[in-house]
Amino acid sequence: MKENNHPASGQAFLDHIKPCWYWDKKDLAHTPSQSEGLDPATEARYRREGARFIFDVGTRLGLHYDTLATGIIYFHRFYMFHSFKQFPRYVTGACCLFLAGKVEETPKKCKDIIKTARSLLNDVQFAQFGDDPKDFRHQQEEVMVLERILLQTIKFDLQVEHPYMFLLRYAKQLKGDKTKVQKLVQMAWTFVNDSLCTMLSLQWEPEIIAVAVMYLAGRLCKFDIQEWTSKQSSRRWWEQFVQDVPVELLEDICHQILDLYSQGKTPIPPGLEQETKQRGPPHSPVPAPPPVPEPPQDQPPGGAPPPPPPKKNSPQGSPPRQLKRTHSSLKEEPKPPEQVGCKIPRLESPMPPLPTSQPPPGECLLGRSSSKSTRKKISKPTLSDCSEIASVVSNRYH
Template sequence: MPCWYYDKKELRETPSILDGISFETERRYRKEGARFIMECGTKMGLGHNTMATGVVYFHRFYMFHSFRSFPRYVTACCCLFFAGKVEETPKKCRDIIKTARGILNDNYFYSFGEDPKEEVMTLERILLQTIKFDLQVEHPYTFLLKYAKCFKGDQQKLQKMVQMAWNFVNDSLSTVVCLQWEPEIIAVALIHLASKLSKFTVQDWEGRQPQHQRWWDMFVSDVTMEILEDICHQVLDLYQSTQKETHQSSSPPQKPPSRAESPTAVKSTNSTVIMLSSVQQQQPPPVSGNGNLQEVNNIQSIKSLAGGVPVLSSGDAPSLPQGPTPPGQSHGYHLYHAPPPPPPPVVPNVPYPTSAWGVQQTLPPPPMPPSLPPGPSGFYSTGGRQQQQRY
């Protein structure tokens, strides 16, 4: 079986980074793809295991391919579609694409091409070969519940702590910890983080032995505090970066971003953002949709910590190259027209029918080539280039 765990050096030498994408941009692309899978799966009523499996496929896929070669949202739809088959909760490809159309703006949805279903179905074969037919994926959810059942203490506080740890597991999918550590270790680390924030200290547990100094010694051996702190910091850094993106999206940009480096504005809906300073105060304040901090009176207020998935803003799409573009040509995302040439022939603008995803194109039909008499040997000349006429 292939090994899906990498060290930090390997994570800084991914195909995307070798292809010229910065480390920060690649992490942002991974986060956006993971959150898109979670939001799309939530709207379709899929279970947490199916969405988590799709996210793990997504992260593993881009350890072998670059974001420049495969658009992240097309890959995310393919991973969710394939994860539904593996977890026995299948959804039709056209339903996933329709849901994605309702989430993404026009600029991002144009990356699906003229036939989105064909794009996803073709990519599915590439995904299957990339993950080397290793379909089964374990997640920290199972181990989280298994460990929590052994804890002793106030059941109400224990339930709140487990809920917080569960939400941390959801957020960890937006990071690359699933490419670094086994799900058992991730579950231990996030229970440890949740116990610190909820002030629930695990002092006694079932099956405790004299050689067990800490509760996780009974389940996972040779796990140091450095490993647990590294996982916790990666999750907490995710909230800090989300906080910065929220404030940056509310302020006017200083200069137009480029297509490759333009940040995607994220609007928080039901999710909650934790600042690092609030961790020291043992009271994580949530951030509302407009970016204002709200007071937290009890631990129940962070029950929905990142339980919702941010919605991509339709007003902050990558900028496009300037200058005239011939009619019907595409610059990656937008289709737009060139200025009309002087005295053009009047061509009726016949609208094309609306597609299943609500995209209506109004480009005029391309003009037909002039009808020229056949030249010698069945060829006719157009501007010095010979083309064979089909009889």
Template sequence: MSQVKLSLQNALLTLEQLQQTPSREDGITEEQEDHLRQLGCHLIQHAGILLKLPQVAMATGQILFQRFFYQASLRKFAVRDISMGSVFLAAKVEECPIRFLDLVNVFDHLIKKFHRLPLDPMPAYQQTFYTLKDATVVAEMQILKKLSFNVHVQTPYAIMINYLKVLELIDHPIIPQLAWSYLNDGLRTSIYICYQPPTIACSVIWLAARKENVVLPTSPAWWEVLDAKLEDIENIAGHITSLYHRPLAISTLPLTIEQVEPYLRGEFNKNVNNGSAAAAEGSATTAPHLSSTKSTRVSRFS
């Protein structure tokens, strides 16, 4: 009988899984898939902030969202629904459960905000509430099914803090918060499903130290002492910094299945812009852009 080994490490993707995703096989380009993944993670992060969830729960939700869409196609499952399901499931995993009413109201608010629609509160228990609630329940079950109920997520936040203490950087006025922000931004990339948390923690410290021109020990190399490879550190840093050179107009991205096909044909942007312009007539508000979550740094760093 073969032995089954249990591991507390995160499940990582193979190179084949990373390159041949269900969405790519469904005719969605790499760029389109990347944009939709970022949109979902952006929704989860902002929903978590409004729901006052700890950052670890927001991170878990985004990692579950990313894992799910390496098992399912963005053409068959809505970004909105899987985002809600990821937040709801992550809150349970991290033992900070939330109410359906709060979750649905927050997502309703964010969707209206992203598409520049009037921010009218949703009347209590109208049909929209039940629609979004049902979508969340179905999405949660789909996530569990596609991930084979493996929702264990190890995040690098605590590891990074310990490494900062080892490197005597925990009291630096900028580096700890900057590294924390890089961890948050990296959730919108594939690094959390390609590398283990200790390597990610090393990379954000390396990136923050370079940004602040702080020299780290090289004799012996500090990353070798922490059992990380410089090549991996540089690759992770490259994924994170690439986010800052490609801002997204999030109001032009589809949130529901019905919006995906027009988006893939290049028709959704025009329609949503016309609709939101009519709804916001007389307003000088410009479309929000997604470039970095640094503007919403988490105050829970400790």
């Protein structure tokens, strides 16, 4: 991983440029796990199982969706520098959730996380924490020791942004029919949840992922988002939110998400089955998101219940952001990845209230700097007609 430090001084080890957490696809095939002989399909399965484990434990403990997502991002970043053969995924998942709870100001006791993990894992899986399942002191020590390694691995870069906040912010600026916008947001929110099972967070910024899931949801729902924008111009609708993002890049992200549903019998997101005239599993509904408010100059209806106090201040609006970043490189050269073909669980989290129309002052729109580089154009086949995509995805399960 590339990292530049300032010239040597008394505190030079504290002064460093923020690390870059984005890799090219070829680098994602050169992970430490694959260097130690783990095949790509197994590594992909371990990543999904770890993400699912963090989500399930956090949900049982009533943690905020931001905390769950932060823990999953820590998990993915950790295994770009360490092997699954050296660090068991469930212990690492518990450690990532423990640290994320403190970072996101929703802390949980380590023993509570371990007890919840015990209720979710079988004896073989829980044996990763130690030979004696009743020795909680030893299990807590395992997590505490690993926390130090985790902090060093992620360079103490603890603040993580997620596509959720950008999805809500961008949707709020759309001026289309409220019902359609709400349907778009609900499906896009589900795609964000599912993307946590992939390595997209190691490839692209959350702003780009948010635009991509809106693009995918709009195509599948057959909504023309271009007509919902306030500025009538020749620019494509997402260019008011991010710049220098070609449609080929959005389609590549969409294909990576759609691959989740084609590789196993993962439930199709609600709303997608309506487009394909198919019926989804009754046990996997996505909670309905709150009504989309009026554009920023309007206030929410007076009769609506007040939203709970946000964990963080809502960000201010700003001009479109030009997203460019350098890629980190890994030195290992193992075999290229193979197609993953195992079942992928779907992550579901309740949607929070949309931001208020008047955000509190003083909050910076984007608190993270971007590294500069030339973005590569991904040669990925374009999305076909919406009905064809939906039918292809649906036919995987029927």
